Amino acid sequence: MAKPDTYSREDAGQPASLHPAYASTVLRSPRQPLVRIPQTITETTGPRDWDRLMGGAMADLTTQHAAMPQGQRIIVSGRVLDEQGRPVPYTVVEIWQANAAGRYIHAKDQWDAPLDPNFTGAGRVITDGEGRYRFVSVRPGAYPWGNHYNAWRPAHIHLSLLGPAFAMRLVTQMYFPDDPLIEIDPIANAVPMPQRQRMVSRFDIATTQPNWALGYLFDIVLRGSLATPMEQR
Numbered sequence: 001m002a003k004p005d006t007y008s009r010e011d012a013g014q015p016a017s018l019h020p021a022y023a024s025t026v027l028r029s030p031r032q033p034l035v036r037i038p039q040t041i042t043e044t045t046g047p048r049d050w051d052r053l054m055g056g057a058m059a060d061l062t063t064q065h066a067a068m069p070q071g072q073r074i075i076v077s078g079r080v081l082d083e084q085g086r087p088v089p090y091t092v093v094e095i096w097q098a099n100a101a102g103r104y105i106h107a108k109d110q111w112d113a114p115l116d117p118n119f120t121g122a123g124r125v126i127t128d129g130e131g132r133y134r135f136v137s138v139r140p141g142a143y144p145w146g147n148h149y150n151a152w153r154p155a156h157i158h159l160s161l162l163g164p165a166f167a168m169r170l171v172t173q174m175y176f177p178d179d180p181l182i183e184i185d186p187i188a189n190a191v192p193m194p195q196r197q198r199m200v201s202r203f204d205i206a207t208t209q210p211n212w213a214l215g216y217l218f219d220i221v222l223r224g225s226l227a228t229p230m231e232q233r
């Protein structure tokens with residue numbers, strides 16, 4: 001029998017599969033060598049009508065209900081780039097996040113913070129011809145989690161990017177600058193420095209709109225030495 005074609009996903013700058021300080025990785029990381037699955041046309045090609053499949057853009061998370069959600073209004077925008085710095089147009093960017101109090105609408109999130117009837121916390125857009133995307137939302141709050149005693153996640157927005165095929169996906173998180181919780185967060189710290197900084201957005205006064213919303217920039221690099229680190233889960 002032919003020896004399996006194995007490979008390692010471990011890569012400097014990407015989070016290790018096993019990061020014991022992030023307790024869930026102890027059970028979720030592989031114990032056996034990974035087996036490369038040959039990619040066929042199913043994995044390398046995809047639909048050309050993402051607009052129809054994803055059900056329309058949801059770029060503004062503050063106008064999905066009867067009134068404005070509670071919290072600080074923000075604009076998050078940036079470009080999706082490849083390893084050569086070229087824009088990646090027509091890519092689906094999805095986000096999900098907690099509300100301003102740090103609570104998700106998900107039924108399993110039952111900690112003692114209020115839900116906001118005017119906030120679902122999910123958005124999706126397609127990058128334009130220059131790889132740009134833009135969301136309007138509210139700044140998410142920090143929330144506690146059960147990883148260890150007194151564990152709190154820094155404010156963050158989850159992102160998923162689909163490439164030209166369903167099998168091409170980047171899942172990561174975006175943090176906010178000057179958040180003291182980042183340096184004690186096992187998930188953020190699963191990514192070594194200086195690559196960790198690539199997951200921290202940048203406040204931008206030019207993106208900020210007077211009397212309306214603070215602006216943050218977050219460019220996403222899909223591959224290469226400047227790649228945006230992937231979330232472990």
Ligand SMILES: [Fe+2]
Nearest residue numbers: 098153156158
């Ligand atoms: Fe989260």
